[in-house]
Amino acid sequence: MIHHHLSDEMILAYAAGSLSAGQAMVVACHLDICPACAARVAEAEVIGGALIADVEETAVSDDLFNQILVDVDEAQSFPEPERTGASASGDLSSSSYLDGRYVPRLLANMIGDDFAAVRWRTVGPGIRQFVLPVPSSEGEKVRLLKLSPGFVTPDHSHHGSELTLVLKGSFSDDTGRYRVGDIQDAEEDMHHQPMADTEEDCICLVCTDAPLEFKGVITRLLQPIIGI
Amino acid sequence: MTAGQLSAMLVALGEHHDRGAFRQLFDHFAPRLKSFYLKAGTNPQMAEELVQETFTQIWRKAHLYRPDKAAASTWIFTIARNQRIDRLRSEKSFVYKDEDFFASKLVSDEEQTTEVHRNELVERVSKAMALLPSNQAEIVSMAFYDEATHAEIAQKLSLPLGTVKSRMRLAFGRLRNILSEVEA
Numbered sequence: 001m002i003h004h005h006l007s008d009e010m011i012l013a014y015a016a017g018s019l020s021a022g023q024a025m026v027v028a029c030h031l032d033i034c035p036a037c038a039a040r041v042a043e044a045e046v047i048g049g050a051l052i053a054d055v056e057e058t059a060v061s062d063d064l065f066n067q068i069l070v071d072v073d074e075a076q077s078f079p080e081p082e083r084t085g086a087s088a089s090g091d092l093s094s095s096s097y098l099d100g101r102y103v104p105r106l107l108a109n110m111i112g113d114d115f116a117a118v119r120w121r122t123v124g125p126g127i128r129q130f131v132l133p134v135p136s137s138e139g140e141k142v143r144l145l146k147l148s149p150g151f152v153t154p155d156h157s158h159h160g161s162e163l164t165l166v167l168k169g170s171f172s173d174d175t176g177r178y179r180v181g182d183i184q185d186a187e188e189d190m191h192h193q194p195m196a197d198t199e200e201d202c203i204c205l206v207c208t209d210a211p212l213e214f215k216g217v218i219t220r221l222l223q224p225i226i227g228i
Numbered sequence: 229m230t231a232g233q234l235s236a237m238l239v240a241l242g243e244h245h246d247r248g249a250f251r252q253l254f255d256h257f258a259p260r261l262k263s264f265y266l267k268a269g270t271n272p273q274m275a276e277e278l279v280q281e282t283f284t285q286i287w288r289k290a291h292l293y294r295p296d297k298a299a300a301s302t303w304i305f306t307i308a309r310n311q312r313i314d315r316l317r318s319e320k321s322f323v324y325k326d327e328d329f330f331a332s333k334l335v336s337d338e339e340q341t342t343e344v345h346r347n348e349l350v351e352r353v354s355k356a357m358a359l360l361p362s363n364q365a366e367i368v369s370m371a372f373y374d375e376a377t378h379a380e381i382a383q384k385l386s387l388p389l390g391t392v393k394s395r396m397r398l399a400f401g402r403l404r405n406i407l408s409e410v411e412a
């Protein structure tokens with residue numbers, strides 16, 4: 001059961017196609033297991049359709065349609081895409097959601113479906129990361145974070161945003177408890193201290209769009225080492 | 229042409245590659261899609277190439293279109309958006325390559341929305357869009373046409389990021405109210 005969903009403005013930006021690559025990836029991974037948010041995206045896409053329906057017309061070349069017919073006749077020899085149907089079922093019983101962990105398809109394409117096989121790098125006591133090869137915009141980074149049980153992230157504030165999707169285990173902060181499938185959009189100026197709150201590791205998919213700024217003096221000293 | 233007629237033509241295209249329906253869809257949407265791509269900052273030649281590619285996709289994927297799930301304009305928007313990302317913002321094309329995905333997922337929903345509702349919804353959303361306060365409409369169109377991120381919009385309009393987000397929320401909230409009225 002998912003308790004933390006995407007905000008309206010994230011849904012709208014995803015539908016518009018205007019999120020950065022990293023944010024769009026994290027959002028898509030939530031949509032993959034959240035039919036409620038996927039339905040909201042479909043609603044937001046109605047706006048896109050209405051904008052296209054209402055935009056002014058610009059004349060196209062006379063022969064454009066004929067060129068398209070040539071293209072489709074050529075394409076005729078290729079098979080058409082199949083409906084993805086049942087394989088794309090959005091419920092939590094789908095094969096991508098097993099044993100209390102969730103490996104989104106977009107992520108499985110990059111790392112396979114086994115978190116144990118990921119080449120984790122230790123970035124500090126109790127915290128490991130794997131930076132994903134996502135082509136992202138400047139200052140943006142998409143990574144998997146693995147927090148050991150009881151690990152408390154240093155108290156930090158944000159310059160930019162931090163979008164987090166829980167893939168295994170859970171974490172808690174002032175704003176609530178986040179379990180597998182839940183998403184957190186930590187806004188600019190938000191102040192929080194997430195803690196892995198069960199006996200198991202907490203694995204999250206995280207997109208940050210600016211370096212985090214840690215509050216404490218010690219953690220500020222650690223920051224260049226942790227690199228987050 | 230009404231939303232219902234456009235839906236019917238997309239269905240005919242999907243069922244038996246009806247060329248007459250394809251031509252009518254082209255006549256209706258191609259000049260609009262050209263404007264859509266021009267607004268994304270392409271030159272006229274590139275815009276026509278994108279229109280050409282979009283219609284090739286429409287031809288190939290029309291059999292996936294479900295009139296009870298989306299109005300024709302909504303479905304064509306998703307194809308066009310993904311085509312734009314594929315060609316102009318390829319760094320995120322891996323996220324948007326499968327526009328059939330959410331549509332097929334929603335098919336399994338128990339949600340009982342009919343085709344008539346879908347088409348009525350588009351018309352009411354269009355009307356509501358025209359009535360949005362200009363500062364909300366501006367932000368929505370920057371997101372959909374210019375593909376500007378929240379941060380870029382904030383910078384261009386010299387607004388705090390929170391203001392941009394709250395205006396987007398308000399605009400979407402308005403749409404969602406209309407949606408629930410239509411579905412009720």
Ligand SMILES: [Zn+2]
Pocket residue numbers: 002004005006030034036037038
């Ligand atoms: Zn959700």
